[in-house]
Amino acid sequence: MPDPRTSKINLLGLSKWKLEEIMARLGEKPYRADQILKWIHQRDHSDFETMTDLSKSLRSRLGETAEIHEPEVIMAKVSGDGTRKWLIKTLSGSSVETVFIPEDTRGTLCVSTQVGCMLDCSFCATGKQGFDANLKSWEIIGQLRIARRELAKIYPERERVITNVVMMGMGEPLFNFASVMDALDLMMHDMAYGLSKRRVTLSTSGVVPGIYKMAGKTDASLAISLHAPNDELRNQLVPINRKYPINDLLDACRHYLSTLGEKRNITVEYILLAGINDQPEHAMELARLLRGFPCKINLIPFNPFPGSGYKRPSNISVKGFQRRLIEKEFSVTVRTTRGEDIQAACGQLVGEVKDKTRRSERYILRQKLSKKELEQRPIVSAGYS
Ligand code: SAH
Ligand code: SF4
Numbered sequence: 001m002p003d004p005r006t007s008k009i010n011l012l013g014l015s016k017w018k019l020e021e022i023m024a025r026l027g028e029k030p031y032r033a034d035q036i037l038k039w040i041h042q043r044d045h046s047d048f049e050t051m052t053d054l055s056k057s058l059r060s061r062l063g064e065t066a067e068i069h070e071p072e073v074i075m076a077k078v079s080g081d082g083t084r085k086w087l088i089k090t091l092s093g094s095s096v097e098t099v100f101i102p103e104d105t106r107g108t109l110c111v112s113t114q115v116g117c118m119l120d121c122s123f124c125a126t127g128k129q130g131f132d133a134n135l136k137s138w139e140i141i142g143q144l145r146i147a148r149r150e151l152a153k154i155y156p157e158r159e160r161v162i163t164n165v166v167m168m169g170m171g172e173p174l175f176n177f178a179s180v181m182d183a184l185d186l187m188m189h190d191m192a193y194g195l196s197k198r199r200v201t202l203s204t205s206g207v208v209p210g211i212y213k214m215a216g217k218t219d220a221s222l223a224i225s226l227h228a229p230n231d232e233l234r235n236q237l238v239p240i241n242r243k244y245p246i247n248d249l250l251d252a253c254r255h256y257l258s259t260l261g262e263k264r265n266i267t268v269e270y271i272l273l274a275g276i277n278d279q280p281e282h283a284m285e286l287a288r289l290l291r292g293f294p295c296k297i298n299l300i301p302f303n304p305f306p307g308s309g310y311k312r313p314s315n316i317s318v319k320g321f322q323r324r325l326i327e328k329e330f331s332v333t334v335r336t337t338r339g340e341d342i343q344a345a346c347g348q349l350v351g352e353v354k355d356k357t358r359r360s361e362r363y364i365l366r367q368k369l370s371k372k373e374l375e376q377r378p379i380v381s382a383g384y385s
Pocket of ligand 1: 121123124125167168169170171172173203204205224225269271300301302303304305348
């Protein structure tokens with residue numbers, strides 16, 4: 001679909017198949033799509049005139065009808081621990097956040113898929129902002145293109161700085177299905193970013209029909225935000241559970257894995273909220289629930305934000321929860337909190353959302369957030385528009 005601003009088609013977010021369709025319409029051979037993908041994503045070019053292996057006439061026709069347009073970066077921040085965050089302006093006029101987390105042996109980019117979120121998980125700052133819009137596929141892949149360029153300047157000696165991408169930023173990826181599938185395709189395609197399917201992960205709160213739809217369309221890794229060992233508790237923490245309960249969610253995951261044709265695991269994310277879901281009996285119930293389910297468990301100590309009403313458990317309690325599961329022979333990691341000083345940790349991403357649901361107003365009223373507390377939400381209060 002042409003961009004309403006320019007009436008030109010933006011090629012940035014198009015999967016190989018969609019580019020091939022465009023080439024066919026222009027009477028060109030399919031391999032032209034590979035060439036264009038390489039120019040856009042590997043060589044980082046945005047001007048058709050510099051794409052020297054395309055014929056002159058193709059270059060000029062593309063110049064008339066198409067463009068390579070990237071979202072704009074409004075602000076960049078770096079944390080004391082090396083974590084970086086970019087605030088990216090969206091077509092809808094709001095902004096979203098993208099986070100890069102460097103580690104010894106890998107570098108993970110956490111991308112957003114929606115402006116805000118339609119769901120309202122009780123522990124999530126994004127959810128409290130309500131929802132504005134789905135990101136276009138070019139706005140999703142644009143986050144990777146921008147981050148890779150910026151990081152190449154910071155780490156010039158490294159060949160590949162971003163080794164992993166996780167769709168764990170703002171939004172529920174399976175509610176923006178088509179754009180997310182196109183972006184995943186580009187992330188993993190050899191002619192584009194060439195990331196391994198084991199290193200590109202979509203995280204969902206449990207949109208069961210979306211998981212069934214993924215089968216056959218992608219082979220990216222899948223993470224589910226479980227967060228509770230039973231429906232009663234999960235209904236309170238992750239409201240979508242009332243529609244798609246735990247057993248349906250686990251069945252959908254088994255189905256997805258069965259379509260991948262090789263042994264893969266689901267990542268089960270489990271946030272730890274002090275006194276709510278972090279007790280020894282929760283660990284034991286979780287072990288019973290997941291017995292025989294092909295997974296690794298990732299524990300996420302809660303990242304606080306003003307007015308959330310939850311607390312992060314102590315390190316001892318987190319370790320105890322992990323030990324109980326390891327004793328039951330699960331593979332269990334604890335997500336270290338990164339980038340907290342710049343509000344870049346999981347669940348702290350807020351961007352600036354023009355909330356169409358008006359949930360944010362209700363939240364602010366409900367929580368009776370003081371003006372001072374609101375000012376502590378750095379990016380929202382920074383006055384970007
Ligand atoms: N909507 C998707 C992906 C984005 S959220 C999902 O819910 O899976 C990415 C992860 O961050 C999820 O596991 C989510 O539950 C977790 N998260 C949300 N708020 C958090 C918080 N305050 N502290 C720690 N993790 C949080
Ligand atoms: Fe949305 Fe995920 Fe946050 Fe739930 S945890 S409100 S699904 S972004």
